[in-house]
Amino acid sequence: MLSVFKSIPTHMDYKGQKLAEQIFQGIILISAVIGFVYGLIIQQFGWTVYIVLAGFAVSCLVTLFIPPCKHLRNPLPWQPVAPEASGEPTQKPQESIKRKKHK
Amino acid sequence: MNTVLSRANSLFAFSLSVMAALTFGCFVTTAFKDRRVSVDIHVSKVMLKNVDDFTGPRERSDLGFITFDISADLEPIFDWNVKQLFLYLSAEYATKSNSLNQVVLWDRIILRGENTKLNLRDMKSKYFFFDDGNGLRANKNITLTLSWNVIPNAGILPLVAGSGHVSLPFPEQYEATKSY
Numbered sequence A: 001m002l003s004v005f006k007s008i009p010t011h012m013d014y015k016g017q018k019l020a021e022q023i024f025q026g027i028i029l030i031s032a033v034i035g036f037v038y039g040l041i042i043q044q045f046g047w048t049v050y051i052v053l054a055g056f057a058v059s060c061l062v063t064l065f066i067p068p069c070k071h072l073r074n075p076l077p078w079q080p081v082a083p084e085a086s087g088e089p090t091q092k093p094q095e096s097i098k099r100k101k102h103k
Numbered sequence B: 001m002n003t004v005l006s007r008a009n010s011l012f013a014f015s016l017s018v019m020a021a022l023t024f025g026c027f028v029t030t031a032f033k034d035r036r037v038s039v040d041i042h043v044s045k046v047m048l049k050n051v052d053d054f055t056g057p058r059e060r061s062d063l064g065f066i067t068f069d070i071s072a073d074l075e076p077i078f079d080w081n082v083k084q085l086f087l088y089l090s091a092e093y094a095t096k097s098n099s100l101n102q103v104v105l106w107d108r109i110i111l112r113g114e115n116t117k118l119n120l121r122d123m124k125s126k127y128f129f130f131d132d133g134n135g136l137r138a139n140k141n142i143t144l145t146l147s148w149n150v151i152p153n154a155g156i157l158p159l160v161a162g163s164g165h166v167s168l169p170f171p172e173q174y175e176a177t178k179s180y
Helices: A002-007 A014-042 A045-064 A084-102 B004-029
Strands: B039-052 B060-073 B082-093 B101-111 B117-124 B142-152 B159-168 B177-179
Touching: A014 A045, A014 B004, A045 B004, B039 B142, B039 B159, B060 B082, B060 B142
Parallel strands: none
Antiparallel strands: B039 B060, B039 B177, B060 B117, B082 B101, B082 B142, B142 B159
16 A cells, blocks of 8 residues: 555655645635635634635645646756766865865 | 655644634634623522531531522624633622622533523522621622623633622521512
8 A cells, every 4th residue: 555655756846846835825825714704704613624624635635745747847957977087086085185174 | 845744744834823823813803892791680589597607617607598580692792702601690798797798609601502592490509608607697788690701712711790680688587588
C-alpha cells in the first residue's frame, strides 16, 4: 500500500510552490468568508467550522497531492556540470585554505 | 514548500489562524447584546423551621421552605455565540446581624437547542434556605430574583439579572405555613 503513496508525485518546482501557496490561502479565505456569513445567517457557529474544515480538506487535496500540471513546468536552470579534470584539483586547496581562515 | 509535510504544515497553521480570526469575529458580533428578559416569579407557599444548622456552628438557625412558580421566555438570549445558560433563583434579604444576605435556592442549566420557554409550577427549592442565625422569622422583605450566567462560545461570560422579581414577607412563627 505504501508504494501507491510513494508513486504519487509530490515534488514541486519554485513557481508551483508559489502557486500552491496562493491557491490554498485563497481557498481557505473564501471558505472562511462563506462560512462566517452562513453561520451568521442561521445563527449556528458549528456550520462555520464545518465549512472552513471543508475548505481545508479541498485545499489539502489540491495542494498536497498535486495534479501533474503544476509541477516540473518551470524547472530551475541549473548550471551545467563542470568538467572534472581541470576543475577539482584547483578548487580543493582553495577550499581548504578558506576553511582555515574562517576558523 | 517542496515536501508534502512542509506544505501540510503551512496549510494547517494558516487554517488555524483563520479559525481564530473567525472566532473573534463571532465574539464581536454579539459582544454588546442586551441579555435581559422579563421574568415572572410567583411564590405559592412558605414554611419556616428552626433547626440545628448542620452546615455551620452548632446553633439553631432558621430554615425556610419555599414553593414557587417561574415563567419566562429565554428565546431572545440564544444566538450563535451562546452555548448554554446557567439559571439560578436567589433570595436576597437583610437581617439584624447581616446587612445583605444572598442565598441560591434553585438552579438549572439550559443548553442551546433545548426548550427555552420556562413554565415551572410548584417547584421546591433545590438547596437549603438556611439563614445565618434567626433572621428569617418575621422578616418583612425577602426578594427572589431569577438571574443567569451566559456561557458563550467566545468572549465574556456576563451575569444578567432577569427583570422581574418578587418580594414577600416571611411568616411570624415557626412551623406555620403561609400561603400567597
